[in-house]
Amino acid sequence: MSGFLKLLFRNRLAAVGAVIIGLICLVALATPLLPRADPDVPATADRFQRPFRPGHLLGTDHLGRDLASRLLWGTRLSLAVGVAAALIAGTIGSTIGIVAGYFGGRIDNVIMRGVDMLMAFPYILLALAIVAALGPGLMNALIAVAAVNIPFFARNIRGVTVGLAGREFIDAARLAGKGHTRIILTELLPNVASMIVIAMSTTAGWMILETAGLSFLGLGSQPPVADLGSMLGEARAALITSPHTSVVPGVMIFLIVMSINLLGDGVRNALDPRLRSGALTRPRAVTLVERRGAIPAADQKGLLNIQDLETQFHVGDRVYRAVNAVSLHVNPGEALGIIAESGSGKSVTALSVMGLVASPPGVITGGAVRYEGEDLLAATYRSLREKRGDKVAYIFQDPLSTLHPLFRVGDQLTEAIQAHHKEPDDAARARAVELLKAVRIPNAESRIRNYPHQMSGGMRQRVGIAMALANDPEVIIADEPTTALDVTVQAQILSLLDDLRRERGLAIIFITHDFDVVAQLCERVAVMYAGKIVEEGPTGAILAQPAHPYTRRLMACLPELGGGKRRLAAIPGLPPVVSDLPPGCAFAPRCDKATAACRAGEIPFDGDAAHRVHCLHPEFAPMEVLA
Ligand code: ADP
Ligand code: MG
Numbered sequence: 001m002s003g004f005l006k007l008l009f010r011n012r013l014a015a016v017g018a019v020i021i022g023l024i025c026l027v028a029l030a031t032p033l034l035p036r037a038d039p040d041v042p043a044t045a046d047r048f049q050r051p052f053r054p055g056h057l058l059g060t061d062h063l064g065r066d067l068a069s070r071l072l073w074g075t076r077l078s079l080a081v082g083v084a085a086a087l088i089a090g091t092i093g094s095t096i097g098i099v100a101g102y103f104g105g106r107i108d109n110v111i112m113r114g115v116d117m118l119m120a121f122p123y124i125l126l127a128l129a130i131v132a133a134l135g136p137g138l139m140n141a142l143i144a145v146a147a148v149n150i151p152f153f154a155r156n157i158r159g160v161t162v163g164l165a166g167r168e169f170i171d172a173a174r175l176a177g178k179g180h181t182r183i184i185l186t187e188l189l190p191n192v193a194s195m196i197v198i199a200m201s202t203t204a205g206w207m208i209l210e211t212a213g214l215s216f217l218g219l220g221s222q223p224p225v226a227d228l229g230s231m232l233g234e235a236r237a238a239l240i241t242s243p244h245t246s247v248v249p250g251v252m253i254f255l256i257v258m259s260i261n262l263l264g265d266g267v268r269n270a271l272d273p274r275l276r277s278g279a280l281t282r283p284r285a286v287t288l289v290e291r292r293g294a295i296p297a298a299d300q301k302g303l304l305n306i307q308d309l310e311t312q313f314h315v316g317d318r319v320y321r322a323v324n325a326v327s328l329h330v331n332p333g334e335a336l337g338i339i340a341e342s343g344s345g346k347s348v349t350a351l352s353v354m355g356l357v358a359s360p361p362g363v364i365t366g367g368a369v370r371y372e373g374e375d376l377l378a379a380t381y382r383s384l385r386e387k388r389g390d391k392v393a394y395i396f397q398d399p400l401s402t403l404h405p406l407f408r409v410g411d412q413l414t415e416a417i418q419a420h421h422k423e424p425d426d427a428a429r430a431r432a433v434e435l436l437k438a439v440r441i442p443n444a445e446s447r448i449r450n451y452p453h454q455m456s457g458g459m460r461q462r463v464g465i466a467m468a469l470a471n472d473p474e475v476i477i478a479d480e481p482t483t484a485l486d487v488t489v490q491a492q493i494l495s496l497l498d499d500l501r502r503e504r505g506l507a508i509i510f511i512t513h514d515f516d517v518v519a520q521l522c523e524r525v526a527v528m529y530a531g532k533i534v535e536e537g538p539t540g541a542i543l544a545q546p547a548h549p550y551t552r553r554l555m556a557c558l559p560e561l562g563g564g565k566r567r568l569a570a571i572p573g574l575p576p577v578v579s580d581l582p583p584g585c586a587f588a589p590r591c592d593k594a595t596a597a598c599r600a601g602e603i604p605f606d607g608d609a610a611h612r613v614h615c616l617h618p619e620f621a622p623m624e625v626l627a
Contacts, residue, residue, distance in 0.1 A: 007270040014266020020259035024252075028076040036069040040224040048242045061231075061245050062238055070226050071248055077227040079256065081142050081220075082208030088146040089207070090200040093153025098192065100154070101161025102184055112158065115151045123148055127210065131219045138227065141220035145210045153199055160195050164188060194271040201267045205260035212253055228253050283358035286384055287311075287351075289377045296368050302329030303372060303507050304353070304392065304475050310366035311345075311352045320579045322348040324531040325367070328509075330475065335501055335508040337522035337539065339515065341554075343575060345531035346511045350477045354388050371475075390420045393468035395478040399460035403452040409436075409463050410448030416470040435466040439496060458489035465493065469500065475507045482517065494521050515558060519543060527551045530576050530586035537611030547607065547618035550587045585615070593617045 009015045037055075046064035049056050058067040100111040118126070130144035164170065165188070173187045214220040215229025223230070228249045235245035296307040311323040322345045330336045340346050351357045353369050353376065369376040371391065376384065396402045404412055413432035417423060423431070429448070436444035439462040452460055461481060468476050478497070482490040498521055500506050510521055518525050518539060526536040527548065535548040546552045556569045573590040576582060585603050588594040598616055605612045 004270055008266050011266040011269060013262045014269075017259040017262030017264075017266065020255055021263055024075060024256060024259070025079065027072065028079050031072040031076050034072065036072065037066040039065060039069040039073045039226065041065065042224075048238065048245070051244050058248050059242075059244050062234065062242075067245065067248050070231060071228075071252060074226045074228045074231050074249065075252055075256070077138070077221060077225070078208055078212060078229070078253075081138060081145075081211045081227065082204055082256075085142050085146040085149065085207040085211065086200050086204040088142075089149035089203075090153055090196055092146070093150040094157045094192070094196045094199075096150065096154040097157030097159075098161050098184060098188060101158040102165050102180070102188060104162070104165065108158070111154075115154045118148070119151045119155075124210070124213065127214060128217075128219070131214060136219045136222060138215070138221040138225075141211055141214040144214065145207050148210075149203060149207060152203065153196070156199050157192055157195060160192050161188060164191055198264070198268045198271055201264035202261065203264075205257040205264065208260070209253070209257055228256075283360065286355040286359075286381050287357040287362050287364055288359040289355075289364045291364070291366050291377070293366050295375070295378075298368070298370060298373060298375075300373075303332050304509075305329040305370045306349070306353065306367070307370070308367035309349065309352055309364070309369060311348050311357060311362060311364050313361040314363055315361045318579050320361075321581055322531050322578055323352060324581070326528075326531070326533055327367075328526055328533065328536075330507045330509055332474065332507050333501060333505040334524065335498075335510055335522040337518035337525040338509065338511045338528060339513060339518055339525055339554075340528035341513060341575060343578075344528045345578070346528060347479050348531075349528075350394070350479050350509065350511055353477065354392055354394070355384055356388075356394075386420070389416065389468075389473070390471045391473055392475045392477065393471070393473040395461075395464050395468045395476060395481045397480040397483055399452075399457070399464040402464060403460060405452055408449050408451055409455070413448070413463070413467055413470060416467045420471045431470075432466075435469055436463070438469065438500075439463070439466045440492070441466075458485050458493070461485060461489075461493065462496075465496070472504065473506070475509065477509045477511070479511045480513070483512070483514075490517070491520075497521060515543065515555060527554070530581060531578055532586060533614065534587065535611075535613045535615075537607075537613075541611050545620055547611070547613040547620055548587075548615045549591045549593050549617070549619075552619070553590075 009018070043060070043064035046056070046060050047062055049060040049064070051057065051059040051067075053059065056066050056068070058071060061067055061070065096111055096115065100108040121129075126148045127141075127144040130147055131140050134140040134143065170183060170187055173183050178186070211220055212227065212229030212232070215227050216233040218230070218233060221227040221230045223234075226234075231249035232246055232253075235242075235249070239246050299305065299307070306326060306328045309323055309326045310321070313320040313322060324345075326345075326349055328336065328338070328349075338346050338349070348357060348362075352364055355364075355376070357364070364377060367377075371387065374383075376387075379387075403409065407415075410429065410432050413435060414425070414428040417428045417431055433444045433448055436447060441447050441459060441462055447455070447459075452463070455463065464481070468478075476497075482493055485493065494517060497508060497510075501508055508521070510517070512518060522539050524537065525539045525542050526533050527542070527550065528534065529550050535542065535546065535551050542551065543555075546555055550571075553569065553571045557571065571590055576586050576589070582589065582599065584597075584599045584601055585591070585594070588598040591598070595616070603614050603616060605614055606616075606618055607613050
């Protein structure tokens with residue numbers, strides 16, 4: 001709650017709105033206690049007094065009644081009616097929406113067609129018709145305004161509910177034996193509650209305005225009782241001769257509606273988790289680069305060379321250090337594995353290479369990424385765009401979310417080809433078929449006309465690989481491409497990548513959390529922990545003689561088929577939170593070898609150029625469990 005308020009008041013306009021509407025509400029609540037003249041007693045001798053007369057701060061109206069007093073009581077009434085109408089419309093409309101969205105089918109159809117019928121009438125005409133049928137009066141105006149706003153809530157909330165009702169957690173609740181009422185109350189309602197609050201806060205001002213409109217026409221509050229609308233209505237005749245009688249209620253309506261709308265917008269922004277994380281702000285085309293230190297001098301190692309890369313996420317005043325001083329390189333025709341638990345910064349490292357980390361909140365704060373000697377972090381957007389997909393291509397983990405659901409896979413492949421090479425359509429199509437064959441999709445000629453949902457997970461992943469191969473890149477960065485697949489498909493995809501590496505001299509950076517995959521595909525491997533490389537070397541050496549305690553622990557966690565009985569040792573503790581990394585070795589709190597020096601400062605790289613380890617107490621003894 002305090003987090004919500006903090007977010008809300010960070011928005012200046014919302015804060016201004018909250019202060020104004022808060023003051024108005026306070027005065028409205030305190031009105032009966034204030035020593036003011038009776039608002040409804042006429043004093044014809046004092047008609048149309050100007051403002052700032054003794055006893056009449058805001059002057060008097062056409063019957064000599066004190067305007068300030070009428071304004072206070074009128075505001076009280078208008079606010080009460082508007083808020084009541086919003087609550088009634090919100091409750092009834094949301095209930096209708098939830099029921100329609102949750103049950104779906106015929107119930108949904110009947111309810112929503114009824115709502116559509118209500119919506120088919122012009123808003124204010126419908127309200128007028130309702131008041132005409134019920135007779136004028138503030139209560140009837142309230143009913144009319146609430147009724148015409150019900151469809152708005154019903155439609156909005158139904159839309160959100162339909163999306164939620166098909167989700168797995170609702171199925172799970174059903175399987176757990178919960179009844180419809182309980183599912184609606186405990187599963188659905190908490191999820192749509194913020195939507196309801198948002199809809200109410202943004203429409204309350206509008207409803208106050210509508211009630212005032214009805215009163216202005218004489219259909220709302222009846223004389224002598226005044227609300228803001230009827231005050232305006234009564235002042236109409238004297239608009240030119242005594243403008244203050246209209247200005248006073250007019251300004252009040254303006255202030256109320258304005259401040260409620262500002263506050264409502266703020267509430268929406270603060271409650272919507274997507275807006276809150278900044279995800280709806282459009283990220284830039286290239287990750288923001290703000291290098292603080294000196295740019296490392298170029299070393300000639302490798303085709304793609306990452307030096308001391310630092311990538312951070314700046315969210316509010318927190319800094320998440322996702323990647324810290326990572327150095328890696330890959331040669332043509334070589335496969336480099338990056339292995340780590342999830343959350344260690346593998347994906348962020350990979351995305352930083354081509355400037356694909358979303359900014360905001362991502363910022364590259366240090367280091368260099370060189371492709372054939374060119375510093376990619378200093379490259380122009382144009383030059384990066386030419387290289388993305390053409391020189392350096394990505395394969396992502398989840399092919400269902402990276403393929404466009406509404407286009408045939410053939411069209412998506414053709415587009416990937418034509419983005420970099422001006423080829424005629426049929427040549428590009430032929431190339432697409434060829435690519436699908438290269439990734440061993442059977443019946444490539446007919447599969448090319450499939451939509452992503454018509455393919456299995458393994459096939460979609462192959463399409464993802466085909467797309468990465470479309471422009472014959474020099475480097476492929478594969479971010480856990482086989483994690484979602486079963487082992488047979490995984491083995492096929494690994495051997496496919498391996499063939500491509502041999503045939504085309506492709507350099508592969510393969511990100512995974514699986515030592516088996518690394519052993520099958522990669523010549524070299526780098527182990528990451530909390531955004532740092534802790535150990536790097538030839539795959540054989542690292543698998544046989546892991547030197548860093550973390551690598552050893554990680555490998556001791558692996559069960560081995562036919563490996564006999566042994567205890568699988570879990571690593572105690574949890575990976576550190578990257579917004580709050582300890583000084584020194586990030587693994588020290590979980591390491592049984594850690595000494596005071598480990599927790600003090602920077603840990604240098606140890607070992608020879610081939611097998612390096614970031615540890616003060618490395619072990620170079622073979623590891624029996626895996627040897
Ligand atoms: P993985 O090794 O599983 O691929 P990632 O590279 O995706 O891990 O994430 C590395 C770290 O960066 C994680 O601790 C994650 O919490 C953090 N992180 C990633 N994206 C964001 C973001 N948009 N805002 C804040 N932190 C993030
Ligand atoms: Mg990842």
